[in-house]
Amino acid sequence: MKLFKKILKIIGYVLVVVVLAAIISYGVVYIKGYNNSKKNMALLGKEAPTIEQDGFKYRDLNKNGKLDTYEDFNALVNERVDDLLSQMNLDEKAGLMFITMINMNSEGKPIDIPVISTNMMQMAFSFMLPPASDMIVKKKMRSFNILSSYDAHIMATFNNTIQKIAERSRLGIPITLATDPRHGTENNPGASIYTSAFSQWPSSLGLAATRDTLLVCEFGNIARQEYRSIGLTLTLSPMADLATEPRWGRINGTFGEDAQLSAAITKAYILGFQGDSLNNKSVACMAKHFSGGGPQKDGEDPHFPYGKEQVYPGNNFDYHLIPFIKGAFAAHTASIMPYYGIPIDQTNENVAFAFNKEIITNLLRDSLKFDGVVCTDWNIISKSKLGEPRSWGVENLTTSQKVKKILDAGCDQFGGEDIPNEIVELVKAGQISEDRIDQSVKRILREKFKLGLFDNPYVDVDKANKIAGNNAFRAKGKLAQQKSIVLLKNKNLLPLKKGSKIYAKGITNPKAFKNYAVLVDNPKDADFILNRINTPYDKRDKYFLEGFFHQGRLYYNEEEKKEILNLIQQKPSVVVVNLERPAILIEIANKSDALLAEFGATDEVLLNILFGEVKPTGKLPFEIPLTWEAVQNQLEDMPYDSKDPLYPFGYGLTY
Template identity: 65%
Template sequence: MKKFGKILKYLILGIITVLVLGFAIAYFSMKSKSNKNMELLGVEAPTLSQGGISFRDLNKNGKLDTYENPNAQIEDRVDDLVRQMNLEEKAGSMYITMIGTTTDGEPMETPAISTDPITFMMSFILPSNSEMIVRQKLNSFNILASLDADKMAKYNNNIQKMAERTRLGIPITIATDPRHGTQNNPGAALYTPAFSQWPSSLGLAATRDTLLVREFGDIARQEYTAVGIRLALHPMADLATEPRWGRSNGTFGEDAQLSAMMTKAYVLGFQGDSLDQNSVACMTKHFSGGGPQKDGEDPHFPYGKEQAYPGDNFDYHVIPFIDGAFEANTAQIMPYYGIPVGQTSEDVAFGFNKDIIQGLLRDSLNFQGVVCTDWNIISDTQMGEGRAWGVEHLSYKERIKKVIDAGCDQFGGENNPELIVDLVNEGLIDESRLDISIKRIMRDKFRLGLFDNPYVNEQNATRIAGQNAFREKGEIAQAKSMVLLKNDALLPLKNGTKVYVEGMLIPEVFDGPGTLVKNPEDADVIIKRIRTPFDERSDYFLEKFFHQGRLYYSDEEKKEILDLISQKPSIVVANLERPAILTEIAGTSAALFAEFGTSDEVLVDVLFGKIKPSGKLPFELPSSQEAVENQKEDVPYDSKDPLYPFGYGLGY
């Protein structure tokens, strides 16, 4: 036994030694590359004055170029810049991808030891900041880290300073997925405690309050700009007509007109009436509607690559873009991964589909802004195979050409600009075609004021982001989004009611308005918060972040819920990421709520009548899994005998 213990000790020491040595080798290798990258940078851009005009001399030539002139017309500035850009700079500008930051707001240049799994993983997976900015000439990135506001602002300033030292000083556009929810799902949204917390898009739709949604957009805009984020990779104008779809939570529900109203208000809140130096540009997604996924499976994965239209309802899914996003002049558009089966001249995914991008979006709908692909549709990565659905047989270079030929401008989640350079040098793509896309991309940077001043005040960031007034508005929205589905004369609860609660993060907040008890038998009322059911999957890395598959509770899950709520008059609060099947739970409970991201504190205020519920369902709630399976993927509210119809909601 002692011998075994000795062997085990040496084995563990050996493994630790190998890991430490491996980390050290990776660290010093990346550090050496980083130093070499930094040596390629020039000096910082001085601020000069010429003819009474103060300007940043971004190309460091000592004179006022048109693209540096804050008083020049934007189109003239764009044309002057593009004339000065070389092929490599143009190619790099056609990419936007993930970028790493340290927990202290520094550019991620070396592997990081961090308790945050995202930070640790990204430090090994992603190229260094300097590799992408200096060598690959990229100048658009989406950030994943959720830091304190001053650290996020510091990071913006650090990489803007790095970009300023490049040949032309083209500023960085920092983008992000949604950050204002109450839950964390790195596959679609990023929980950021430094910002105010609001309900999901489904919850915003449940309020039916476009003024509130526009106010949300304006508050989010202020918090984003305070830390340097200038491009929102949202909203989702997709329609959740297929209830099993794992991305339903990011939509405004299944009704096209409701989604259009919400999308318009959302974009206007972020961008304002026109895009300017105070705006956050919106990349509305996913054209031409990513909701009707065959059997509800998501096209992040090969088994979900097909979009189905058994109801011949393709046009319905375009309405939120036409009447919503385009009415608000959304700056940018993102197509989704799926193949719109049988809808175009070839069954290829939206980003490769010329009929969709050039034919419908550009020619028919006259959209002239930036079109950026969804992430990783070209190359295989550690996250999985390239989602080149319908064109899997093409090489990476051929895929890039097809995307550009389709009418797209920018590649999301990729960093292989050398392939675009090769395509031009081989005569397969004309450089003048690149110029069309580059002008669109740079035009937004100019409109956002990034060429004139991309820096933010790090101290002001903390004062602006997450301020009390913003958080209070978010709590008002959380309360307004709650939908009362059933009330057998139980609500609102009387002060002092003895309550037993389960499923809460902060159960003690119930002690005060009510009396919190430790056992169900001592309670007057049982309050149970439940989540939307889903299938646990693990074939692909991202699957853990996608709650998809079944909408019914398993026998074990259902028994646990019903055994509790059958003991006393009970209130069930269902957090709905998708339309869960609540039939038996509704039958057993005395009161039932749907919520879409509501804190325990706000929930207490609603249950005890301090705030009255007013939300309406943004989708129908089906009565059975059979009804779900028999409905059509592209048609709204069409399941047989729904438990609660679209738009349902009680009050008291």
């Protein structure tokens, strides 16, 4: 007993020392961050005064007491761009060519000092990302994507706060705030961000399953209003990639495997966000991932080293261009993002898309005549706290050489990076001309001017909560969820009778059943069984972000399958599968009485379908394979090539 007490005492001392060391360490970090932030803010000038001329009010962004052409909203965009460019120094130009993540706290303030928080994601990124003032003030960066998810008024406050910081810079160049998609039910920092403040819609696959381009355009219009209400003016979407490789972990961000369907949905999506032309009410779209990021070797994603190869065994490269040509470019997408992967043997050198001049300049710029902003995918140049760079095909180049190769390839902006000094040094060393830098800066400025950011980048914080997620917007989102649900099998079971006793598994909102059925705790007491299940995948956690990507197998392992089948064989059963990818469902389909596919639908929406208040009308955006062997035998770049699929592309029943 004495020995045990002695051990506890030692452990107590050790814990005290560890806690004290942590407190002291954080204290050092805090003081250092505070002083750094104070020095940065001291470098800023005054806010932009207002100039009145000919009955109009203008923002004097460079504070020189007169109306410059770039401050004049009556001047032509190109004239404003040229005037501002002539006043910019090299540091300001270089800063404009970078976009990376920025963090905010729960009060809507930018984070300069790492925080201790119960929000683990916020705390992690506060330690991993550079201080906000370093990027805005020192590095003169003017584009950021946000990862945080708060109430609308908090995010609107953040926009206004950082825009005020930018306004106090020498030329007052405003900030473009960007985001990954926020209107689905998934939270994946590498692809999409769940935001309860906004209306909730089905995934991109679900939008395609509706086959309703007018509804998709309406989604874009609603999302545009919600984004603009909090200051977001650039969406890192849509994904015009094709789901021709069923194992790929990012299929749920696509519009399926059919190029013509994807093109039609892509076009409608962009028109909803941007309108017929980019203006001060638009949200600019960054369509991705040129020239099509779907044909991944063995379905592995190029966020990770094992997935760097894109392959074309069916010689079907051009098929993957169709959603861009007939969709993104037809709708005049503002920006384009290439993917991480290497298009194996499609060009003279096997390097990733953003480093590939034949892809960016020869194909995208010269052949397809795209003159908007081309921005690389995130973190392809330098090592950071987020991990190793995804510099596939050019891993041995130095940071400077990678930057030069990307510029030589024809890209304008660097995603997930904050190293504008590299561009400055390349110009000073004579390796890149300032004229080449000016080409990219013009494109980036042109987009900012068209979006109205120079005239008024601020939002009404009080209105943000009234616009974002209002009842009308949420109702439309629910309608889209309903229209996206696909009925795959119905053995004279659906629609169910109201008042039935149901044993439900996998539901999130038991209260939704109140007006439809009686929930029971034991399958033996039920008239019917409802089982909501997810698409299977291999769990991985070797690399940062890997845990968020559902990759690998599409079959249920023996344990998963046994659990599902044992339940649904006890009573007449309905199985609802959330399809992130084309799951192998043959045994579940055989044993269930009714089978439905959903792409992000609430329990409330699902019940409307199950009880016949709404008829299912969705159509599959991809094939459902019969076996794992069939999946393995498919060609990565070819659509509809699964042998004897359980359900073909476009399949869908109704009542």
